[in-house]
Amino acid sequence: MKIASVIVDVPTTQTDRPFDYAIPDVWQGFIQRGMRVIVPFGNRQVQGFVLDLKNHSEFSNLKELIEPMDLVPVLNDELLHLGDFLAKTTLCMKISAYQVMLPPALKAKYDKYLILGNDTELQQLPFELQLLFDKKERVLWKDAVEVMSASYLYREARNGMFEVIYEVKNKGNKKKITYYRPAFSEQEFKKRLESVTLGNKQAQIIQFFLAYFQPHTVASIEENVTGARNSLKSLVEKGFLQKEEHEQYRDPYQDRQFVRTTALALTEEQQQVISPILKSIEEVNNDVFLLHGVTGSGKTEVYLQSIDEVIKKGKEAIVLVPEISLTPQMVNRFKGRFGNKVAVLHSGLSIGEKYDEWRKIQRKEVQVVVGARSAIFAPFENLGIIIIDEEHETSYKQEDSPRYHARDVAIERGNYHQCPIILGSATPSLESFSRAKKGVYTLLTMAKRMNQSALPKVEIVDMREELRTGNRSMFSQALLEKMRDRIEKKEQIVLFLNKRGYSSFVMCRDCGLVVQCPHCEVSLTYHKVSNQLKCHYCGYESYAPKTCPECQSEHIRFFGTGTQKVEEEIGKILPEARIIRMDVDTTSRKGAHEKLLTAFQEGKADILLGTQMIAKGLDFPNITLVGVLTADTMLHIPDFRASEKTFQLLTQVSGRAGRHQLPGEVVIQTYTPEHYSVQLAKEHDFIQFYQQEMSIRRVGQYPPYYYLALINVSHENLQLVVKVMDKITTFIRHNLSNQARVLGPAASPIARINNRYRYQCLIKYKKEPNLIPVIQKAIAHFHEEQLKKGMTITVDLNPFTMM
Ligand SMILES: Nc1ncnc2c1ncn2[C@@H]1O[C@H](COP(=O)(O)OP(=O)(O)OP(=O)(O)O)[C@@H](O)[C@H]1O
Ligand SMILES: [Zn+2]
Numbered sequence: 001m002k003i004a005s006v007i008v009d010v011p012t013t014q015t016d017r018p019f020d021y022a023i024p025d026v027w028q029g030f031i032q033r034g035m036r037v038i039v040p041f042g043n044r045q046v047q048g049f050v051l052d053l054k055n056h057s058e059f060s061n062l063k064e065l066i067e068p069m070d071l072v073p074v075l076n077d078e079l080l081h082l083g084d085f086l087a088k089t090t091l092c093m094k095i096s097a098y099q100v101m102l103p104p105a106l107k108a109k110y111d112k113y114l115i116l117g118n119d120t121e122l123q124q125l126p127f128e129l130q131l132l133f134d135k136k137e138r139v140l141w142k143d144a145v146e147v148m149s150a151s152y153l154y155r156e157a158r159n160g161m162f163e164v165i166y167e168v169k170n171k172g173n174k175k176k177i178t179y180y181r182p183a184f185s186e187q188e189f190k191k192r193l194e195s196v197t198l199g200n201k202q203a204q205i206i207q208f209f210l211a212y213f214q215p216h217t218v219a220s221i222e223e224n225v226t227g228a229r230n231s232l233k234s235l236v237e238k239g240f241l242q243k244e245e246h247e248q249y250r251d252p253y254q255d256r257q258f259v260r261t262t263a264l265a266l267t268e269e270q271q272q273v274i275s276p277i278l279k280s281i282e283e284v285n286n287d288v289f290l291l292h293g294v295t296g297s298g299k300t301e302v303y304l305q306s307i308d309e310v311i312k313k314g315k316e317a318i319v320l321v322p323e324i325s326l327t328p329q330m331v332n333r334f335k336g337r338f339g340n341k342v343a344v345l346h347s348g349l350s351i352g353e354k355y356d357e358w359r360k361i362q363r364k365e366v367q368v369v370v371g372a373r374s375a376i377f378a379p380f381e382n383l384g385i386i387i388i389d390e391e392h393e394t395s396y397k398q399e400d401s402p403r404y405h406a407r408d409v410a411i412e413r414g415n416y417h418q419c420p421i422i423l424g425s426a427t428p429s430l431e432s433f434s435r436a437k438k439g440v441y442t443l444l445t446m447a448k449r450m451n452q453s454a455l456p457k458v459e460i461v462d463m464r465e466e467l468r469t470g471n472r473s474m475f476s477q478a479l480l481e482k483m484r485d486r487i488e489k490k491e492q493i494v495l496f497l498n499k500r501g502y503s504s505f506v507m508c509r510d511c512g513l514v515v516q517c518p519h520c521e522v523s524l525t526y527h528k529v530s531n532q533l534k535c536h537y538c539g540y541e542s543y544a545p546k547t548c549p550e551c552q553s554e555h556i557r558f559f560g561t562g563t564q565k566v567e568e569e570i571g572k573i574l575p576e577a578r579i580i581r582m583d584v585d586t587t588s589r590k591g592a593h594e595k596l597l598t599a600f601q602e603g604k605a606d607i608l609l610g611t612q613m614i615a616k617g618l619d620f621p622n623i624t625l626v627g628v629l630t631a632d633t634m635l636h637i638p639d640f641r642a643s644e645k646t647f648q649l650l651t652q653v654s655g656r657a658g659r660h661q662l663p664g665e666v667v668i669q670t671y672t673p674e675h676y677s678v679q680l681a682k683e684h685d686f687i688q689f690y691q692q693e694m695s696i697r698r699v700g701q702y703p704p705y706y707y708l709a710l711i712n713v714s715h716e717n718l719q720l721v722v723k724v725m726d727k728i729t730t731f732i733r734h735n736l737s738n739q740a741r742v743l744g745p746a747a748s749p750i751a752r753i754n755n756r757y758r759y760q761c762l763i764k765y766k767k768e769p770n771l772i773p774v775i776q777k778a779i780a781h782f783h784e785e786q787l788k789k790g791m792t793i794t795v796d797l798n799p800f801t802m803m
């Protein structure tokens with residue numbers, strides 16, 4: 001093959017297609033599909049992905065590609081195909097589709113190094129390289145190519161002379177660990193022993209190996225035979241032992257002892273739901289299961305035993321969990337069952353650690369990956385199951401390009417591998433549940449909690465009523481009494497606050513002004529520690545004003561409640577209570593999250609106070625009271641999913657109480673007690689909520705009855721934004737069927753971010769086969785504006801944020 005088709009890293013619409021490059025002779029036979037290469041583009045050199053190899057091109061005078069960046073492909077055939085799928089279904093550039101599948105270490109420009117292969121002696125190298133390597137462990141790639149050709153280096157790397165690694169700054173080099181392994185079978189080993197004479201130490205070492213016939217590290221040999229180190233070499237020379245080196249990964253969990261767990265005897269309900277899953281695994285079917293199980297019904301055990309079956313068949317498993325429930329407790333459950341067969345991918349890892357975990361997958365050293373959204377791209381080649389826990393979580397949708405939903409990617413991959421998919425939740429999304437009702441997915445239900453424990457009793461407290469009776473505190477009488485009671489009984493409490501920071505906004509009580517960001521149309525958030533106001537969209541910061549910027553009144557103050565303020569107030573009313581506060585501020589340091597949770601688990605506090613991050617996944621036996629301080633903050637955001645999100649959150653938080661022997665109770669404080677999402681969360685009635693919400697969606701023409709597409713235009717010049725959005729909207733309106741509803745142009749709910757005005761157009765549709773080409777055509781018209789004037793146009797198919 002003489003020609004490579006390459007997708008280049010130049011993200012513009014004009015370059016969003018493969019370019020052909022001639023493969024120079026030195027690289028013939030080396031370049032493969034899915035490798036990254038460096039190619040000339042214009043007068044620059046850029047990276048690209050090889051999509052295809054061929055012998056003929058419709059273009060003549062092809063430029064030559066410069067060199068490969070990888071020894072082996074970083075994307076396999078399936079992932080190349082998946083990139084196509086992403087580009088088509090999310091309207092992103094192909095280059096961003098491929099890049100999103102790789103760990104960040106392979107995206108940015110990190111330095112590349114050569115290190116010597118396991119068996120390479122310095123003397124084997126050409127003299128020029130010997131000089132470079134002299135006493136060094138590794139050599140910068142760019143220094144090496146000054147003295148030797150890249151093709152020589154790559155070929156020898158393939159032969160095992162070197163390894164090529166990407167070095168992520170400050171994260172330390174790959175660690176190697178030396179092992180000694182027996183050179184023959186046990187029988188052969190014993191036979192040969194008869195015909196040699198060994199020194200005392202050597203004999204002891206041999207005895208040790210015969211007792212534990214497996215590879216050992218030097219450290220473990222020395223532990224058993226003191227001073228063994230010096231005799232190992234001669235045993236290698238005599239042929240008894242072989243020395244080998246294994247890479248030691250920067251395993252973030254390596255210092256931890258995992259208590260091994262074994263499969264639990266399943267309850268009747270668990271058995272009922274797992275049997276169709278096992279059947280699907282057995283028959284290699286591509287079924288999508290929606291596992292609707294109430295909180296604490298034992299969904300995780302169903303996942304674990306399904307995965308176990310998949311591993312036994314020599315296949316692999318991907319488990320997605322939302323970033324915030326990817327707690328050490330969650331990781332332990334998987335590592336405890338499958339040990340080092342598990343790789344973990346989440347945003348708390350350093351770039352180097354992510355790269356290491358990814359390579360374990362690529363090298364087939366693990367069979368299970370547990371991770372947040374992007375783990376759906378794990379480069380497994382023989383997938384046997386994909387599990388998405390808490391499938392209703394909106395964090396499975398990526399908010400920047402490629403705007404993909406992990407569920408769609410999972411279904412696409414499941415289809416390729418012909419493997420089952422489990423979507424699990426106590427509060428499934430309306431989209432998934434309606435698909436299950438229609439029979440597109442198979443519905444599996446677990447309605448009971450483990451050990452017959454009841455779902456917690458929920459009490460709703462009307463905070464307006466509290467105010468009327470003169471209670472101005474953030475705790476209702478009911479909640480306060482129950483908190484006292486639990487502290488006395490030495491049981492534990494979870495207090496949930498739907499917010500971050502000390503207080504959310506600053507308002508003037510005289511003129512009603514809310515202090516806003518000067519660049520964005522949002523109110524600023526007050527941070528007590530620094531006495532600053534911050535914008536969470538653009539990062540703008542200023543000191544909190546002492547007087548109102550509008551009317552100069554001094555009655556300007558902070559509204560709303562934050563975790564710090566709640567902590568202070570508890571300190572006043574329940575001074576004996578020990579509190580652990582978990583929010584963005586207390587958990588920003590690496591490992592902090594885990595420390596706080598462990599402390600709580602060990603009973604070092606009575607109250608766990610926190611935001612969203614404590615709502616899910618926690619499974620602690622001693623929690624018997626959950627208090628939700630303000631249930632309605634989320635009901636008022638401009639989003640048609642506001643009620644659904646409120647119901648889900650209240651159900652999830654309530655689900656933390658009374659999961660084991662002790663019964664649980666929940667107090668929900670609210671200013672809108674009559675709202676159905678609050679009332680039905682009290683009843684734990686998902687089905688009723690589903691029906692009620694569906695009828696509202698039908699009337700409002702929202703998903704799952706209609707699909708949505710959101711187009712957004714932003715620029716500093718308001719007139720330009722309005723003009724462009726108007727033209728796009730008109731074009732789309734004229735080119736879709738009259739069943740489609742095209743709303744807009746209208747100012748976005750957040751009308752300005754970072755001084756850029758934002759306008760949008762929302763399309764609601766049922767069936768529009770031409771939707772994508774029409775949108776593309778509408779936008780293509782404004783290329784010039786995008787390129788020259790810095791205007792941004794984004795398209796979000798099935799958007800999850802309407803802001
Ligand atoms: N078959 C079983 N026998 C005994 N205990 C079990 C069994 N299955 C699960 N459990 C235990 O029951 C508890 C609840 O299970 P699990 O956390 O899996 O529930 P879940 O459905 O995932 O809940 P949530 O949706 O609230 O996270 C756990 O402590 C788990 O170890
Ligand atoms: Zn004022």
Ligand SMILES: [Zn+2]
Nearest residue numbers: 517520535538
């Ligand atoms: Zn701002």
